[in-house]
Amino acid sequence: GENVEQHPSTLSVQEGDSAVIKCTYSDSASNYFPWYKQELGKRPQLIIDIRSNVGEKKDQRIAVTLNKTAKHFSLHITETQPEDSAVYFCAAPDYGGSQGNLIFGKGTKLSVKP
């Protein structure tokens, strides 16, 4: 089955700096990679995703890059703001099950200091 590793577990940055979170996956058949943001006490929310036919996707201050050869993908947040503080989870599909369910990384707690 799929195995997803996520680093770092905690990340602290100054407001305005960039933040990068990295994930690796094990199943070369995986072709969909979402990122979720979970603010304190709230539900995880999908913020960006990428499919294996592209290497990079951007949405305003957020970008995700994918290296299929190395089996890793990263979340990049530029010009961080205090409201970016949250736990971020990467995920990849596990095709070991019949239709694929998402396997999540352990999360990265991002703190943006004003």
Next chain:
Amino acid sequence: EAGVTQFPSHSVIEKGQTVTLRCDPISGHDNLYWYRRVMGKEIKFLLHFVKESKQDESGMPNNRFLAERTGGTYSTLKVQPAELEDSGVYFCASSQASGGRDGYTFGSGTRLTVV
């Protein structure tokens, strides 16, 4: 559209008691998933329904956990009898396509505390 709703939002029960969690997915979403997050750890897969059928229940920890989705609408997750290690936040999610092709919409979770 209405989101994924879960209740209760919190539950505190004693070891050995029974608790039933409920999830109402987004209308029309055939795929429904249960996940659990134990404090500080990953969001761990429990099981996956497609309509009323259990597609994958490989993540269910043991036979004290029973999930149902009668009629392919809402789902329940029963823990009987509850143990201390069952404490955590139980998330339900739904999607139109299966998880390998599209993202999920999560519910707000049920925080279960077993004392």
